[in-house]
Amino acid sequence: MKHVLETKEVAGSPNFHLTRFEKLVDWAVNQSRANSLWPMPFGTACCAIEFMATAASRYDLARFGMERQAFSPRQADVLICAGRLPFKLAPVIRRIYDQMPQPKWVISMGACASTGGIFDNYAMVQGIDTIVPVDVYVPGCPPRPEGLLYGILLLHKKIKGESLFDAVRRRDEQPLDEHGLRLAPAEIDEISEPFGNSVHQFRSA
Amino acid sequence: MSKRTVELEVATTGVDAHGDPVRVPLGVAEEAPEPEIGGEHLLINLGPQHPATHGVLRLVVELDGETVVRVIPHLGYLHSGFEKLGEYRHYNQIIPLTDRTDYLSPMANNVALALAAEKLMGIAITPRCTVLRVIACEMSRIISHMVWLGTTAIDLGAFTPFLWAFQERERIYNLQEMWTGARLTTSLTRVGGMMADIPDGFVEGLRHFIATYPKTLGEIDRILTRNAIWAGRTQGIGVLTADEAINYSLSGPMLRASGVPWDMRKDQPYLDYETYDFEVPVGEHGDVYDRYLVRLEECYQSNRILAQALDRLPDGPINVDDPRVILPPKSRAMSDMEAMIFHFKQVMEGVKAPVGEAYVGVENPKGELGYYFVSDGTAKPVRWRIRPPAFINLGAISKMAEGHLLSDLIAINASIDIVMGEVDR
Amino acid sequence: MNPTVEGLKATFGDAIGRAGVARDGLSVVVVRAERLRDVVRWLKDTPGQAYTYLVDITAVEYRDRERPLELVYQLRAMERKTDLRVKVELDPQGELAVDSVTPLWAGANWLEREVYDMFGVVFAGHPDLRRILMWETYAEGYPLRKDFPLRGRFSRSEQVRQALNTNPEANYSLEELSIAEASDGLPADMRERLRRGERGRVPESE
Numbered sequence: 001m002k003h004v005l006e007t008k009e010v011a012g013s014p015n016f017h018l019t020r021f022e023k024l025v026d027w028a029v030n031q032s033r034a035n036s037l038w039p040m041p042f043g044t045a046c047c048a049i050e051f052m053a054t055a056a057s058r059y060d061l062a063r064f065g066m067e068r069q070a071f072s073p074r075q076a077d078v079l080i081c082a083g084r085l086p087f088k089l090a091p092v093i094r095r096i097y098d099q100m101p102q103p104k105w106v107i108s109m110g111a112c113a114s115t116g117g118i119f120d121n122y123a124m125v126q127g128i129d130t131i132v133p134v135d136v137y138v139p140g141c142p143p144r145p146e147g148l149l150y151g152i153l154l155l156h157k158k159i160k161g162e163s164l165f166d167a168v169r170r171r172d173e174q175p176l177d178e179h180g181l182r183l184a185p186a187e188i189d190e191i192s193e194p195f196g197n198s199v200h201q202f203r204s205a
Numbered sequence: 206m207s208k209r210t211v212e213l214e215v216a217t218t219g220v221d222a223h224g225d226p227v228r229v230p231l232g233v234a235e236e237a238p239e240p241e242i243g244g245e246h247l248l249i250n251l252g253p254q255h256p257a258t259h260g261v262l263r264l265v266v267e268l269d270g271e272t273v274v275r276v277i278p279h280l281g282y283l284h285s286g287f288e289k290l291g292e293y294r295h296y297n298q299i300i301p302l303t304d305r306t307d308y309l310s311p312m313a314n315n316v317a318l319a320l321a322a323e324k325l326m327g328i329a330i331t332p333r334c335t336v337l338r339v340i341a342c343e344m345s346r347i348i349s350h351m352v353w354l355g356t357t358a359i360d361l362g363a364f365t366p367f368l369w370a371f372q373e374r375e376r377i378y379n380l381q382e383m384w385t386g387a388r389l390t391t392s393l394t395r396v397g398g399m400m401a402d403i404p405d406g407f408v409e410g411l412r413h414f415i416a417t418y419p420k421t422l423g424e425i426d427r428i429l430t431r432n433a434i435w436a437g438r439t440q441g442i443g444v445l446t447a448d449e450a451i452n453y454s455l456s457g458p459m460l461r462a463s464g465v466p467w468d469m470r471k472d473q474p475y476l477d478y479e480t481y482d483f484e485v486p487v488g489e490h491g492d493v494y495d496r497y498l499v500r501l502e503e504c505y506q507s508n509r510i511l512a513q514a515l516d517r518l519p520d521g522p523i524n525v526d527d528p529r530v531i532l533p534p535k536s537r538a539m540s541d542m543e544a545m546i547f548h549f550k551q552v553m554e555g556v557k558a559p560v561g562e563a564y565v566g567v568e569n570p571k572g573e574l575g576y577y578f579v580s581d582g583t584a585k586p587v588r589w590r591i592r593p594p595a596f597i598n599l600g601a602i603s604k605m606a607e608g609h610l611l612s613d614l615i616a617i618n619a620s621i622d623i624v625m626g627e628v629d630r
Numbered sequence: 631m632n633p634t635v636e637g638l639k640a641t642f643g644d645a646i647g648r649a650g651v652a653r654d655g656l657s658v659v660v661v662r663a664e665r666l667r668d669v670v671r672w673l674k675d676t677p678g679q680a681y682t683y684l685v686d687i688t689a690v691e692y693r694d695r696e697r698p699l700e701l702v703y704q705l706r707a708m709e710r711k712t713d714l715r716v717k718v719e720l721d722p723q724g725e726l727a728v729d730s731v732t733p734l735w736a737g738a739n740w741l742e743r744e745v746y747d748m749f750g751v752v753f754a755g756h757p758d759l760r761r762i763l764m765w766e767t768y769a770e771g772y773p774l775r776k777d778f779p780l781r782g783r784f785s786r787s788e789q790v791r792q793a794l795n796t797n798p799e800a801n802y803s804l805e806e807l808s809i810a811e812a813s814d815g816l817p818a819d820m821r822e823r824l825r826r827g828e829r830g831r832v833p834e835s836e
Contacts, residue, residue, distance in 0.1 A: 046626065049389060188790055452737065566685070581693060581694070596740065
């Protein structure tokens with residue numbers, strides 16, 4: 001383990017040992033959390049098939065301790081939203097996310113879950129981060145299994161950098177208003193603005 | 206290591222520690238009141254997030270005890286506005302959309318769309334392109350049926366065939382990736398041709414697959430077909446007669462398992478399917494077991510078609526020789542003025558279709574997939590309608606599940622072979 | 631041209647409008663809306679016609695505002711392996727209503743619900759006409775109409791807000807609520823909804 005000792009600690013002082021102890025506890029907790037993340041596969045569309053392929057023999061999620069897929073959110077660690085999310089499904093994913101116990105993380109797999117993808121229309125949520133907080137975005141349409149595994153490994157890295165003794169509980173966020181929005185409406189409108197080719201495809205003829 | 210003998214007093218009802226029968230008196234403390242078993246029906250909600258609904262399908266089930274009285278499906282949880290998007294895109298730009306409706310057999314959808322656009326525009330494709338498209342369709346049939354098999358087996362408790370089936374899919378994915386660059390969202394065809402010709406090594410790879418695939422099918426067959434649990438859970442479940450199947454507009458293996466011998470490849474042929482030598486399995490009882498047998502046999506027959514297609518693959522161009530429809534090769538577009546203008550017009554304005562309409566129905570693994578284009582003379586269709594086999598097949602679920610148990614409902618739902626991307630579009 | 635067209639003209643006279651052949655070789659015949667069910671029943675039940683298989687029901691609205699909104703029925707005679715396309719023309723600015731063909735084909739049930747959801751066409755006599763792809767209290771309109779913009783009528787934040795407030799438990803159909811009511815298991819607010827016959831509320835805007 002690599003540590004950067006703060007300058008005010010001196011070997012032998014009680015703060016030094018407490019910090020070493022905290023770091024040891026953090027290391028142990030984070031290792032066990034990261035290496036057995038039970039995924040809640042919220043698979044909707046094509047990315048779900050690539051997720052299934054990642055869980056199958058060739059790419060094998062069991063190497064990462066993730067072969068036990070939790071279809072009940074009460075027993076899940078990480079919500080992997082694999083696939084596009086229409087507005088009809090928005091309250092469902094919010095409820096599933098709320099039902100997951102702490103600690104929980106979210107991986108947004110694929111372009112549609114991250115930004116709405118090619119579906120810039122009346123039916124599609126333009127990114128699940130307008131509804132649930134996301135930890136890792138995995139781009140691709142669909143991402144290759146190696147891509148999803150890279151995203152999972154990034155999440156491992158993120159988890160290993162967390163601390164139990166951190167006063168800020170980022171993942172325990174409350175909605176902004178009584179309607180359940182987690183971002184301000186102006187912000188949702190801004191991140192949902194069309195870009196790239198979407199800008200041109202508003203003319204039907 | 207030491208051995209110790211432990212004496213255990215084991216008493217089960219009726220047998221004492223020495224194994225002699227013992228009468229246990231029935232001591233009922235007081236008269237327990239008779240429980241009230243009313244005729245209430247229970248309403249259970251399955252989904253939309255559920256491992257056994259094959260996607261985001263919500264089934265509200267009315268139960269009388271454990272028996273299903275009625276199933277009311279709720280759809281639309283994956284509605285993505287495909288048909289609306291199609292009105293804002295050129296015909297070639299719609300092809301990537303078709304990958305994502307039925308994402309289990311993307312190349313078959315690509316082929317169907319190209320056929321529909323070509324029928325609308327009156328374009329005849331080259332012989333090599335025809336055979337390559339047959340290869341693409343049959344490869345798609347195999348991967349779609351493998352997903353169906355794997356997930357149905359998992360729903361009914363058999364986990365191993367899932368892994369075998371997905372391993373076969375990986376082999377086809379290798380070939381798809383070799384050809385198009387993508388495992389799943391292939392976007393293989395273009396109006397008038399294909400995105401690219403098959404690369405070196407493809408034919409050898411496909412021949413190897415054809416030679417070794419029946420072995421895996423045989424293993425799956427051995428583990429499932431005569432298995433008492435499998436037969437017990439699927440025979441006599443979800444029966445639909447031939448007349449009911451026709452009345453519900455079913456298509457594909459659902460229709461054939463009920464005894465109706467209709468296959469678009471034989472009855473309204475396209476892509477020269479009438480010149481291939483293959484059989485169409487037709488079931489008899491219309492239950493889940495027959496649907497399984499029909500799909501398994503279709504995999505063997507697809508293998509046969511693939512072998513014949515490889516044998517007859519002719520040389521020649523894959524794209525029709527019409528620069529107004531097909532992009533000229535990049536080398537010419539960069540050096541020849543006329544080719545550059547054709548390239549510019551196609552990319553910026555799209556290929557204009559004549560006024561009119563056209564419907565093409567193909568035999569997709571799920572059933573009859575139809576694309577209906579209505580054009581007003583511009584490069585973007587006025588209406589793009591997807592005739593979704595999975596949506597229509599799912600409509601019969603309440604009829605099939607009446608009177609069965611809740612666990613049979615899972616088997617019936619699995620046997621319809623739905624893919625929610627196509628059901629909801 | 632499919633010989634059925636001649637038979638239709640002979641039997642129904644001026645209820646049959648123009649007929650032609652589409653670019654895919656199928657015969658297309660236009661039928662007056664009020665005679666649709668008779669025509670379709672004749673096509674299905676007459677021994678020589680036997681169009682027993684319903685392939686598809688859909689609707690087409692043209693960009694040209696002068697053209698009518700067409701309802702397209704594609705039927706198939708399986709023995710003769712022939713398809714026929716029957717169209718009904720409706721006024722896109724007027725009332726969009728036609729008889730349902732669900733009594734003839736069970737497969738028409740969901741197909742007609744989808745046309746209702748996407749275009750707003752009301753099918754008289756349909757057993758359960760409610761939205762199928764969008765949620766039941768969807769307030770933006772009928773998506774596949776040409777005056778409906780691609781990205782919808784409301785702003786993105788408004789769409790998210792409305793979607794989050796649809797309350798999945800409210801999305802039980804009246805049929806389902808009446809089943810639960812019969813067994814006394816219904817919460818008070820659902821019982822009130824059942825009594826009023828409504829399908830949920832659109833949340834109040836700011």
